[in-house]
Structures are given as structure tokens and as C-alpha cells.
Amino acid sequence: MLRPCDAAQPRRSLHTVCGLVTALVLSACAAAGKPMPEVADEINATRDPHTARFLPGDTVAIRFAHDPTMDQSVRVDSNGEASFLNIGRRSLLGKIPEQVREELEEAYAPKLNGPPDVSVNLIQLNPEAMVAPPNRAIHVTGEVHNPGVFPYGGQQVTLIDAIARAGGHLKATALLKQILFVRWMPEQKTWRSWKIDAREDYWGNSKQILMQANDLVYIPNTPIDDVDIWVDQYIRLLIPFPYLVSPATYAGTP
Numbered sequence: 001m002l003r004p005c006d007a008a009q010p011r012r013s014l015h016t017v018c019g020l021v022t023a024l025v026l027s028a029c030a031a032a033g034k035p036m037p038e039v040a041d042e043i044n045a046t047r048d049p050h051t052a053r054f055l056p057g058d059t060v061a062i063r064f065a066h067d068p069t070m071d072q073s074v075r076v077d078s079n080g081e082a083s084f085l086n087i088g089r090r091s092l093l094g095k096i097p098e099q100v101r102e103e104l105e106e107a108y109a110p111k112l113n114g115p116p117d118v119s120v121n122l123i124q125l126n127p128e129a130m131v132a133p134p135n136r137a138i139h140v141t142g143e144v145h146n147p148g149v150f151p152y153g154g155q156q157v158t159l160i161d162a163i164a165r166a167g168g169h170l171k172a173t174a175l176l177k178q179i180l181f182v183r184w185m186p187e188q189k190t191w192r193s194w195k196i197d198a199r200e201d202y203w204g205n206s207k208q209i210l211m212q213a214n215d216l217v218y219i220p221n222t223p224i225d226d227v228d229i230w231v232d233q234y235i236r237l238l239i240p241f242p243y244l245v246s247p248a249t250y251a252g253t254p
Contacts, residue, residue: 031178031223032177032178032197033177033178033179033194033195033196033197033198034194034195034196034197035196035197035202036159036196036197036198036202036205036207036208036209037202037205037206037207039194039196039209040207040208040209041207042194043181043183043194043209043210044209044210046183046185046192047210047212048185048186048187048212050096050186051154051212051213052096052097052122052124053094053095053096053122053186054076054080054092054093054094054095054096054097054100054122055076055080055093055094055136056076056077056078056079056080056093057075057076058075058076058092058122058123058124059073059074059075059076059122059123060073060074060076060082060092060100060120060121060122060123061073061120061121061122061123062074062084062104062118062119062120062121063118063119063121064108064112064116064117064118065117065118065119066112066114066115066116066117067112067114070085070086070108070112072084072085073123076092076093079091079093080092080093080094081093084104084107086108086111087104087107087108087111090103090104090107094186094189097120097121097122098120100120101118101119101120104116104118104120105117105118124136136151136152136153136213136214137149137150137151137152137213137214138150138152138157138162138165138211138213138214138215138216138217139214139215139216139217140162140163140165140166140216140217140219141166141216141217141218141219142174142217142218142219142220142221143169143170143173143174143175143219143220143221144163144166144167144168144169144170144174144219145166145167145168145169145170146166146167147166148166150162150165150166152211152212152213154213156210157210157211158208158209158210158211159179159181159196159198159208159209159210159211159217160198160203160208161211162211162215162217163198163217163219169219170221173221174219174221175219175220175221175222175223176197176198176199176200176219177197177198177199178195178196178197178220178223178224179195179196179197179198179217179218179219179220180193180194180195180196180216180217180218180219180220180224180227180230181193181194181195181196181209181215181216181217181218182215182216182217182218182231183212183214183215183216184214184215191231193227193231195224195227196209218230
């Protein structure tokens with residue numbers, strides 16, 4: 001049985017069709033990023049070989065072989081600094097334990113009767129508990145079912161794994177051929193980003209992009225015209241650590 005026609009329905013349908021057509025046109029006109037298999041080696045070469053770097057929220061545990069009374073466990077504050085007995089505040093942000101050990105031994109040498117002989121350990125936040133704010137995580141946002149922050153404990157996670165953790169992409173709106181991938185480079189203290197063509201045709205390829213802590217994946221629904229502006233406006237709202245740097249330290253998209 002036919003139901004009475006809703007006079008507003010054709011208008012709503014027209015708006016819907018126009019919206020879909022517009023989205024399709026924008027998607028078709030958007031220049032694709034570099035195909036994922038072609039850019040995987042380049043991105044993977046930027047992975048930090050040091051998985052343990054001090055970030056806000058970590059604890060630095062130092063032990064003195066010849067004077068246990070000086071042993072300390074100190075929390076790294078939001079500025080990336082920690083306060084130590086007899087030598088005061090020191091910046092630990094982004095440093096590996098070996099760097100911290102060398103600096104502490106030099107600082108404590110005049111304070112002790114013998115050689116400092118210091119050992120330094122980094123104690124991380126529990127990556128499963130994700131104590132807020134998370135200081136080691138993968139960020140996936142944009143056109144996915146469950147955008148958010150996902151704990152990263154050093155295991156191998158590919159770009160496709162990261163998207164899966166966020167519930168997968170929204171098939172009707174996700175612009176997979178222009179995914180924005182942003183990485184913090186701790187040695188250079190700067191951002192770097194890539195536009196990636198990560199359409200499903202490439203998912204079975206042997207060359208996959210490997211993630212690291214604090215990577216961000218953004219799946220747009222329309223082209224990103226100016227990556228520099230996007231990063232400056234949004235990235236610092238999404239990732240709290242270790243980005244205590246000015247916008248001028250952004251390396252841009254290759």
C-alpha cells in the first residue's frame with residue numbers, strides 16, 4: 001500500500017543527493033598522497049631507535065653504587081623537568097637514560113667524596129591504564145568509528161592496525177587517499193608529516209608503515225589544503241607531550 005507523500009521528503013532527498021555529489025566531486029578532485037608502499041620505507045626510516053625517552057609523567061629512578069643514601073625516584077613534571085637532591089632541577093625532556101646518567105654524574109661529581117657511579121632507569125606510566133594525560137600513545141582521529149588515543153607500549157603496530165584500533169574508517173566519507181600522518185622527531189625536536197594514499201588496495205602489501213609513540217593519524221573527509229595551518233591549529237590540542245615547542249619548529253610535508 002502506498003503511503004501519502006511527505007511534501008518535505010523530496011526536498012530532503014535533494015539535499016542529501018546534492019551533499020553526496022559534492023562529497024564525491026571533492027573526493028575525486030583531491031590529489032592523492034604518496035602510495036603507502038612507496039612511502040613506507042621513508043617513514044619507517046624516521047622511527048626513533050630509542051624507545052625510552054623521558055617524558056612528563058615518567059619517573060626517573062637513580063641509584064648510587066657507593067652511597068645508597070642518595071638513591072632517588074623523582075617524577076618528571078609537566079615541563080619535562082625533575083628536582084634532584086643537592087643539584088636542583090634538571091631538564092629530562094626527550095633524553096634517553098644514558099644521556100641523563102652522564103649529566104647526573106657530572107653534576108654530582110663535586111658533591112661526593114668518590115666517583116658518582118650512577119645508574120638511571122626510566123619508569124613509565126602504565127600503558128594499559130593510560131593514566132591521564134597519556135604520554136605514550138597513538139592518536140587516530142577524523143573519519144573513523146571510534147577516534148581516540150590508544151596506548152602504545154613499544155609493540156609493532158602498523159598504520160592499518162592503528163586505524164583498526166579506532167574501529168576502522170567510515171566507508172562513506174573517509175578520504176583514504178589523502179591520510180595525514182604526523183610524527184614528532186625527538187632528535188630534531190620538530191614535527192614531520194606526510195600525505196599518504198592508503199586506500200584498501202594497498203593494505204595487503206608487504207611494505208607497511210610502522211607506528212611509534214605519539215604518532216598521529218588523521219583521516220579527512222575533504223582535502224587538507226594547508227598542512228602547516230592544520231598542524232598549528234589542531235595538533236597541539238590533540239597531543240599534550242612532548243610538544244613544548246613553538247610552531248616554527250614544524251618541518252612540513254615532504
